Amino acid sequence: MSDPSDFEKRTQQVLEESAARLDGRTLSRLTQARHKALDQLQRPARHWWRSYVPAGAAAATAVLAVVMWSGRPNVEGAVTQNAVEDMELLADTDAPDFVDEGEDLEFYEWAAGEVES
């Protein structure tokens, strides 16, 4: 009669061998799945307006510089409006992190709900 640890080692060996001997089709599908998942890291920002942030930041800086140095009151109205829009875009960069934290909170709320019976 084999002791538990021998049995565990044997079953582990067999399961690992089974996992190591997957067919080519399955291995290919797994590779594709992995690449598809990792592609998300390369994608443009989830929120369409995030792509405007770098341009918006540069524009806001240039606009503010023009306002401060040229001192042209009749430009200010239009400049201020654009600057405000750009600053809103910059401020909104905090939102994705908040959304991510929201998703984490959902995970932990769900985890807390999964109480051992």
Place this chain on the structure above:
Amino acid sequence: MTSRALEQFLSGVEKRAFKIAQLGLRNDDDALDAVQDSMMKLVQSYASRSSDEWRPLFYRILANCIRDMQRRRTVRGRIMAWLPMRDAENEEDFDPIAAAPSMEPTPARRLELDEAMGVLETAVAELPQRQQQAFLLRNLEGLDVSETASAMGCSEGSVKTHYFRALATLRARLGEVF
């Protein structure tokens, strides 16, 4: 840096994750879908977390995917029961020999392994869900009790109980083969 670390992590777990999903769902395509969904969710939501957390998080996500698919299958099965008989493949038992992997070692060794794999996989696939999870996460994936508890969303005591019961069932069933 995160991308490379994530790729290494995912390529390291994908085969065993597939095996776990396959034994839980008894269907290769569903298992592949579950693994893909889990990878997507991990990268989407937890790429920024410490890499130490990825393993239990990934298996937690995988367990949820498997459970959700099993539930959908149950609902679909109830609906199908009201329809004219068809689709014998939905009623098909999991065939461990057909699902056994291909090629490699000496013929005699291969036969021995195939037989062992077949009976083991059948026995594991028939374990109650929580026992199956605990056994595969501890035995195949090598998670410790704490990580397994995190992945299963239960206490360490529960993990030990589920694992002990799974072992007892498997030993009673496979004692002659193993």
